[in-house]
Amino acid sequence: xxxPLLPLNxxxxxNAGLLDQLKFDSKGLVPLIVQDAVNGQVLMMAYMNRExxxxxxxxxxxxxYSRSRGRLALKGESSGHFQHVKEILTDCDGDVVLIKVEQxxxxxxxxxxxxxxxxxxxxxxxxxxxxxxxxDPDKVYSK
Amino acid sequence: xxxPLLPLNxxxxxNAGLLDQLKFDSKGLVPLIVQDAVNGQVLMMAYMNRExxxxxxxxxxxxxYSRSRGRLALKGESSGHFQHVKEILTDCDGDVVLIKVEQxxxxxxxxxxxxxxxxxxxxxxxxxxxxxxxxDPDKVYSK
Numbered sequence: 391x392x393x394p395l396l397p398l399n400x401x402x403x404x405n406a407g408l409l410d411q412l413k414f415d416s417k418g419l420v421p422l423i424v425q426d427a428v429n430g431q432v433l434m435m436a437y438m439n440r441e442x443x444x445x446x447x448x449x450x451x452x453x454x455y456s457r458s459r460g461r462l463a464l465k466g467e468s469s470g471h472f473q474h475v476k477e478i479l480t481d482c483d484g485d486v487v488l489i490k491v492e493q494x495x496x497x498x499x500x501x502x503x504x505x506x507x508x509x510x511x512x513x514x515x516x517x518x519x520x521x522x523x524x525x526d527p528d529k530v531y532s533k
Numbered sequence: 534x535x536x537p538l539l540p541l542n543x544x545x546x547x548n549a550g551l552l553d554q555l556k557f558d559s560k561g562l563v564p565l566i567v568q569d570a571v572n573g574q575v576l577m578m579a580y581m582n583r584e585x586x587x588x589x590x591x592x593x594x595x596x597x598y599s600r601s602r603g604r605l606a607l608k609g610e611s612s613g614h615f616q617h618v619k620e621i622l623t624d625c626d627g628d629v630v631l632i633k634v635e636q637x638x639x640x641x642x643x644x645x646x647x648x649x650x651x652x653x654x655x656x657x658x659x660x661x662x663x664x665x666x667x668x669d670p671d672k673v674y675s676k
Binding site: 404405407408411421423425429430431432434435447477478479480481482483484486488498499500502505506507508509510511512513514515516517520 | 547548550551554564566568572573574575577578590620621622623624625626627629631641642643645648649650651652653654655656657658659660663
């Protein structure tokens with residue numbers, strides 16, 4: 391199968407018509423689900439504005455719009471834990487984006503491969519951690 | 534492994550303390566990602582309020598809060614295409630829920646197994662449909 395994302399390193403190749411077909415919300419955002427292209431694990435959820443999607447297409451690396459920081463963010467910009475884009479999908483309503491990626495090291499800033507490392511267990515007082523840390527956040531983010 | 538969701542058929546078993554640890558937004562909602570427990574396919578994204586989560590826990594079937602209809606909705610209530618809960622996870626921030634399910638027939642109201650049946654392909658004028666319909670929506674929803 392040919393790669394529908396190639397060539398990625400040319401801004402002019404982002405298909406504006408396809409982006410026009412997405413339904414951004416009143417704040418100009420769409421939810422983004424990031425999934426591991428290798429094992430199918432859901433890695434994280436974030437938001438994208440149109441510029442984040444364009445930068446993602448141009449660079450081949452996931453960019454998000456950080457609502458808390460109010461700006462575009464390259465995923466992995468501090469840690470080096472980039473997400474290399476393998477496939478981009480949208481849903482029936484065109485208002486959610488799903489990106490399958492090759493994840494460098496781990497997606498979660500708390501050191502876990504996936505942000506979804508806590509499981510509902512009604513017998514406990516806390517959500518149960520079910521994964522192992524892949525890195526020490528204190529070391530990675532203090533660099 | 535014991536099932537951390539059992540017994541599900543007892544409202545009093547929903548662990549209110551665990552639900553209190555989730556961060557619902559200003560509208561009382563959290564985004565929900567539904568994933569096929571068997572093959573890892575991301576099936577859909579929706580929203581839950583606290584009541585939707587409680588009903589999901591009580592019944593073992595995914596309930597969502599429909600923003601367009603302004604009410605609680607049992608997934609599959611019209612089609613019979615229920616989502617049986619296998620595992621419930623939350624993310625590092627506790628503001629997104631991921632539920633792994635056993636999907637009956639298909640998740641998408643357009644007849645596809647997953648709502649994410651359209652792929653970004655910059656060579657085309659439309660997002661490219663990459664899945665086969667599992668049912669005919671006209672037949673299922675006209676019942």
